[in-house]
Amino acid sequence: MITRRRILALSLAAAVFFVVLFSSVFPSVQSHHVCTHHHCSTCERILLCEQTVHSLGDVAFFAAVLLVWVLFRFLCPSVFVEGKRIESLVTLRVKLSH
Numbered sequence: 001m002i003t004r005r006r007i008l009a010l011s012l013a014a015a016v017f018f019v020v021l022f023s024s025v026f027p028s029v030q031s032h033h034v035c036t037h038h039h040c041s042t043c044e045r046i047l048l049c050e051q052t053v054h055s056l057g058d059v060a061f062f063a064a065v066l067l068v069w070v071l072f073r074f075l076c077p078s079v080f081v082e083g084k085r086i087e088s089l090v091t092l093r094v095k096l097s098h
């Protein structure tokens with residue numbers, strides 16, 4: 001079961017990697033194509049690649065923000081304590097007069 005999940009995760013990562021690679025390389029390779037300026041299929045593909053890279057960039061940004069939030073939430077839980085009073089000698093007003 002774990003092996004199947006790893007294979008699926010690796011396949012998904014490889015698919016995303018190749019989509020990003022193709023979407024990044026194709027516009028630069030086809031930037032000097034002979035354009036007909038009227039429903040040019042190459043220009044439509046270049047636009048689609050740019051939109052794909054832009055969308056994946058947005059997804060990566062939100063995933064990074066979510067990852068940072070989760071890491072702070074579990075590594076620094078004291079930052080997220082709300083309404084819970086942290087007890088110390090000062091907050092308990094303990095006299096140390098002895």
Ligand SMILES: [Zn+2]
Nearest residue numbers: 035036040043
């Ligand atoms: Zn074109």
